Amino acid sequence: MKGCVVPGRKIEDAQKAEQREGTRHSAAHIMAEAVLSLFPEAKFGIGPATADGFYYDFDLPRALTPEDLATIETKMHESIASNHPFFREEVSKDAAREMFSAQPYKLELIDELPDDTVTVYRHGSFVDLCRGPHVTSTGEIKAFKLLSIAGAYWRGDEQRPMLQRIYGTAFDTAEELESHLEKLDEAAKRDHRKLGKSLDLFSIHDEAGAGLVYWHPKGALIRNIIEDFWKSEHFKRGYDIIHTPHIAKIGLWQSSGHLEFYKDSMYPPIDIEGQNYLIKPMNCPGHILIYKTQLRSYRQLPLRWAELGTVYRWERSGVLHGLTRVRGFTQDDAHIFCRPDQLEDEVVGVVEFACFMLRIFGFDEYDVMLSTRPEKYAGTIEVWDQATDTLKRALERLHIDYEIDPGEGVFYGPKIDISLRDSLGRTWQGPTTQVDFNLPERFDVNYIGDDGLEHRVVMIHRTVLGSMERFLGCLIEHYGGAFPPWLAPIQVEVIPIADQHLDYAHKVALELESEGIRVETDERSERMNLKIRDAQLRKVPYMLIVGNEEEASSTVSVRLRNGENLKSQSLSQFKSLVKVIVESKKNV
């Protein structure tokens, strides 16, 4: 399973990382100093360094505006110019309580610290409760920028006050800061919501409802290509494909435990002739109903049933985001019904499958997370431990590095989540594999063993892409909208130089079309330059320029979307080039 192993973060000089953290943490203190000078009555939350920068949370008498950020930055520059040294002091808790008597959040933190003495850091007239470390003086902060203001609950608890958080970033050199800001720009350009609009892939409508996606022909085409590929890979791996309805009587969801454990994510019932029906938030109960239509023999297992199942989940309005967080989405779902002795092999197969799928789409790096028993759970601790161990063994067999996320499993079982890293190094939540010892219990899902007795089946609930919506969103950003030819809605744009070349252009297009190539001819009476520009903006992989020369020699002049101009080639040459590239699913 080489290649599926997570390479981990770039091996950065540990010292440098530490230095950067000190820089960022110090920048947070300098920012707090600036905020305090602007708002003497400010109450301070926490101000840590993060993976990309730093933030600090404040309780302020009024809401911050973007203009405030500029003022705060100016004040920070003043503090940096003064080059105040940072001093570390150890003080008793009582002394600290006195020192921060006007700072209720700090007092709360002091109470929770385990040791009798705490450390504070001081620079200029500003002092903060802090573990450190910091740079030696404020003048060492060479490159920082404040980025945004956001609300954040104190200690992440929505029952507690909401503070104002200022995000910023800092680096040890101006060049590093610059390249980080460029990366943010690049990410903004690749935003799937922007590209979805400009490439005419999908839309979401106020009048229809938030978090509900409408796929336009081009977006739906990409989705269909992926779904077709997905289906054929499932058939190859011994899966069957099934379909189940979108609503079911409330009783089914009571039996499954969803009503008990998943109620917050489900929509209210629909009354149909006095019976209450619920829209499905998951596909599992439907698959179980099909399983139970027969007595199953141990010889039949494992049964692997896959469904592109559209589910609806109630998500709070504030969390919706483009395609990656929606209220209706299609899971590339499957349930595997197996015997306990088959579980490990099945998990191995699933994780291998997921890694295979990701690699096809150009995701070579991913992080694997094993989530264990949450607070609200169904079943017994013994069964949970058993399932968790099986998942661990499967990952170890695959030589996959993973981290454990304690308490983050679903109510019905532990899970393996894979998050993918895109071309900008950002992570996205993708495939998931969940063991389920619970539903078989609740629905009494059995098979007849070789001893002639009934045995409880084990279920695996899994996706290999995650959901079509989220995966497409991630894919759009990963490729920046420039899809590899096998996925590109239009693979070839034929560009006649003048109207007189239209006949030849049509001939070329027809021939490519007959080979199953997705081709379009730009028939407009416009200049060639404009047609090239438009095809370029639509990120069409191949542009074929045809004019007098090409027509005379029965060739095409090939331009790639990276601006590269391949020399003229015969139509048949070009045809086989495209076919090979599409077949290989490679990018160009």
Place this chain on the structure above:
RNA sequence: GCCAGCGUAGCUCAGCGGUAGAGCAGCGGUUUCGUAAACCGCAGGCCGUCGGUUCGAAUCCGACCGCUGGCUCCA
């Protein structure tokens, strides 16, 4: 859901108390061109929705809907 910001033509945006503007796209012409934008003209908006303040509201206030950045929560 919470905090903050934002909703103006199909798209990107300007206007921010005196009655609506640009570029691109669209439509009609002219142009027939060699690797990222030819030219001229026309048309296009209850300024998110509802209510309030005002002689007068895109502009000020409120509610709702939606979007954005976060928090919390997730495929």
